[in-house]
Amino acid sequence: MAQLIKDQKEVTFQVGERVQFSMSNNDDNYSPSRRIVYGTVKKMNKVSVRILGVDGNEYVATVKEVKKYIDPFA
Numbered sequence: 001m002a003q004l005i006k007d008q009k010e011v012t013f014q015v016g017e018r019v020q021f022s023m024s025n026n027d028d029n030y031s032p033s034r035r036i037v038y039g040t041v042k043k044m045n046k047v048s049v050r051i052l053g054v055d056g057n058e059y060v061a062t063v064k065e066v067k068k069y070i071d072p073f074a
Helices: none
Strands: 018-024 034-044 048-053 058-062
Touching: 018 048, 018 058, 034 058
Parallel strands: none
Antiparallel strands: 018 034, 034 048, 048 058
């Protein structure tokens, strides 16, 4: 049986770049939901990214979770 091999691209972000990621709203198993958080990159290393959210909070996420922000109105 054949398998699809995805090319592992190294993702890098620059400090100050706008990004987005998702996190859970409720941490219970009864009503799991996710929300998208927007912000700018504050610090970047090979494994994790520190993000300053638009709400003023600071978040830490893995590089695989973070996506580049795409403006829907552009």
